[in-house]
Amino acid sequence: MxxxxxxxxxxxxxxxxxxxxxxxxxxxxxxxxPAAQRVTLTNVDDGRTVALAAGDDVSVMLTGYRSQGLNYTWSIPQSSTPDVLRRTTGGTTPTGSASGVLHAEKLGVATITATRHCRPDPGRICPGAVLLWKVTAEVK
Known part of the structure; x- marks a missing residue:
């Protein structure tokens, strides 16, 4: 015992x-x-500034739309400074939406941009305006 x-x-x-x-x-x-974070941006975030840490990801999801025979389509989001914010994926859909994931590589500032264009159905005419979507990313 x-x-x-x-x-x-x-x-x-x-x-x-x-x-x-x-x-x-x-x-x-x-x-x-601290664990890396993912920030998600959409159409309504145009003009916004986001703060990131190196290692964070930014997911951009822009939604295209159709109205009265006009199709409004987005380009794939781009980074102005790929050595600061590098795009790792990107693509578009037949409905005009576009997406991309950008990875914060190092300290600095980068601008994420995409443009919205109009594609008319046969017999329709698009307005001449092209819309620029822009977000400033500050990697600290």
Whole structure:
């Protein structure tokens, strides 16, 4: 009986020590290295400025639309400074929507832009205006 008591105490103490030791690095790591974040931008974010940290991603989702025989379509979002904010994916849809993901590489400022164009149905005429969508990204 005495033997099992002595075995149980060191085992329990050892397990408690292992749990405490394993928890310390995870807590310390989350304190010093915050997880990368993803910022999502849409049509309504035109003119906005966003603050990012290196390693963050920006997801841009612009929605095209159709009205009275006119199709309003977006170009794929671009970065003015790819060494600061690099596009990793991008594409368009048949409905005129466009999307892209941009990754914050290093400190600096970049402008994300896309343009909206009109494509008319046969027999229709588009207005001559092209809309510029623009967001300033500050990587700090």
């Amino acid at each position: 005495k033997t099992s008591k002595y075995r149980a105490v060191p085992l329990a103490a050892g397990l408690a020590l292992a749990v405490v030791t394993a928890a310390v690095p995870a807590a310390a790591q989350s304190h010093h290295a």
